[in-house]
Every structure is written in C-alpha cells, then in structure tokens.
Amino acid sequence: MRFTGIIAPLLLVTSNLFAQTAPKTEDIAAIKGQCGCHDVSFLYAETFSPDKTYTFKDRYTAKGTEWVFVEEESPTKLVIQHLLVVSDSMIVKHWREDWLYQNTSLLKFDQNASWKREKLPASQVKGQWTQKVFEVDDSPRYEGSATWIHADGRHYWESTVDAPLPRREYTKRTDYNVMRRTNHHEIRPDGYIHEQDNDKIIRTEAGDQLLASEKGLNTYKRTDEKECQAAKDWWSKNRAYWADVRTVWNELLPKRDAIAIKGQVKGSVLSRELDGLAATAQKPGYNSATSQQIIRQTIEKFLK
Numbered sequence: 001m002r003f004t005g006i007i008a009p010l011l012l013v014t015s016n017l018f019a020q021t022a023p024k025t026e027d028i029a030a031i032k033g034q035c036g037c038h039d040v041s042f043l044y045a046e047t048f049s050p051d052k053t054y055t056f057k058d059r060y061t062a063k064g065t066e067w068v069f070v071e072e073e074s075p076t077k078l079v080i081q082h083l084l085v086v087s088d089s090m091i092v093k094h095w096r097e098d099w100l101y102q103n104t105s106l107l108k109f110d111q112n113a114s115w116k117r118e119k120l121p122a123s124q125v126k127g128q129w130t131q132k133v134f135e136v137d138d139s140p141r142y143e144g145s146a147t148w149i150h151a152d153g154r155h156y157w158e159s160t161v162d163a164p165l166p167r168r169e170y171t172k173r174t175d176y177n178v179m180r181r182t183n184h185h186e187i188r189p190d191g192y193i194h195e196q197d198n199d200k201i202i203r204t205e206a207g208d209q210l211l212a213s214e215k216g217l218n219t220y221k222r223t224d225e226k227e228c229q230a231a232k233d234w235w236s237k238n239r240a241y242w243a244d245v246r247t248v249w250n251e252l253l254p255k256r257d258a259i260a261i262k263g264q265v266k267g268s269v270l271s272r273e274l275d276g277l278a279a280t281a282q283k284p285g286y287n288s289a290t291s292q293q294i295i296r297q298t299i300e301k302f303l304k
Helices: 004-032 225-255 270-282 288-301
Strands: 036-048 060-074 077-087 090-101 105-109 114-119 129-134 140-146 149-151 154-163 178-188 191-204 207-222 258-260
Touching (some): 004 090, 036 191, 036 225, 060 225, 077 225, 090 225, 105 129, 105 140, 105 154, 129 154, 140 154, 225 270, 225 288, 270 288
Antiparallel strands (some): 036 060, 036 207, 060 077, 090 129, 105 114, 114 258, 178 191, 191 207
C-alpha cells in the first residue's frame, strides 16, 4: 500500500503515452493498407446545381489496373506512388501521395495553377496526417490534414480541400475553376475506397459560387500481383530519375510562400518535358547530380 502514491502516477503516465502512440501505429498500417496491385473502377456523377437551367454533364466511368506501393518511408513520412498499367508495354506514372505526420505547412490551392502556403498551429494538427497529392510530373495538386479514425472495425481518413480541376475535365471545361473536394479514404479487407463529395466552384474576386456538386467513388480491389509485374519492371528502370525529380521539387517548394505554374512554355508542357528527360535515366553512366541540374532548369522554366 505504501507504493500506491508512486505507482498510480506512473501507471497514468504510461497509459497516456500508450494512448498517444498506439493510434499512430494503426495510422501507418492504414496508409500502407492502400498498397498492392488493384483493379480500379472510377465512377463520377453530378448530383446537384443551384442553377435550374444548368445542364448536368454525362456520368464518367473508367476502369484500370494500378500498382500502389511505398516508395519512401520514415517514422513520420510515407511516400506512396501509383503506376497505371495500360498494357505490358505501356505504363503511366500516375499520381503520388505523401503522408506527413503532424505537418504544419501546407500548400493551399487558389486558382489557375497557383497555390499559397498555409501555416497551421501545432495544436491544430496534433495526431493528424497531411495527405499531399501530386500530379504525374510531381508538381503540387492539393493537400489536406485530418485524423485517421479507427472505430467499429473501420479505418478511414477524411478532409475537405480546394483543388485544380481533375484530369478528366480540365481540358474539356472552362465553366468552373476550383474543385472543392471532400476526400474519404477507407481501408477494406480487399483493398480500399476513395469516396468523394465534390463541389465545382466558380472563383472570382467577388467570391465563390457553386456551379454543381458531384459524387465520386474510386474502388481499389486487390488482384493478382502478376497483373502489375510490368509496372514493377518499369519502375526499376525509371526509379532513379523520378527520385531526382522529387528531390528537386522538395528543394524548390519549401522556399516559396506562393507557387504558380505556367500551362505552356513555347508550346510545351512540364509533364511532357520531364517525361522526355526520363529516357536519360536508362542510359549507361546516368549521373544523379547532372540529372537534378537539368530537371531543376526545366521546372524553373515553368514557375512564374
């Protein structure tokens, strides 16, 4: 009994420490739960517009095979890369997502391929993970911070952020310029779902106006790993180059409080130029330092 006054506080401290660290282990398991070779279906449908004269666009559906894997990992950061398998001879470097624990610096999308840096207090992001989503050329797309929830057998993460138009629409539509995305990632035994509730926003100096809302559901269902072997082979040949591209972006982005990217320079787009440079990674004598210098010069041409 004489030790009660000492043991009780120690038990309380131990309990509090466990409460703080245990969810993080579950968080990392959930983030990694997105990995694998997947059959993917993409479904989108516009659901509402405040304008009674608005003509709803056709529903969008697509299917594909995608390899999702951890490319980099540290105790507070996971880099998840997506590769789209079009065929055994055609692999597309798809989007990338970085997950950062208790991150306080985010790029907030404004409009017209421009972002502004947003600083969050540490108290606001305690226990949260930032999902930073990047384009196929590893340029910024959108970033959001939220808490992974593990309850009633479910594991999910959800945030609402502004983003550029999705690739399925940005070359086809000019009637809105911001997509406000509510992204819901939920891990399932056979893969995961990326559910979306999106608002298509017209942003002007006068403010934001809702054009239409849509529902999206991307379902990732694991399939035989052999279906993604071509993607694995492709990445082994191209990994060094894209690691250099990430390195350059990771050096350039933190130095800027605002980012703006030109759509074209002399008729060319950034993704096309970076893809063209990727061929050098497969040549004998590839030099990372030289590659990064060329990559940096290429990216800087497109930064306003």
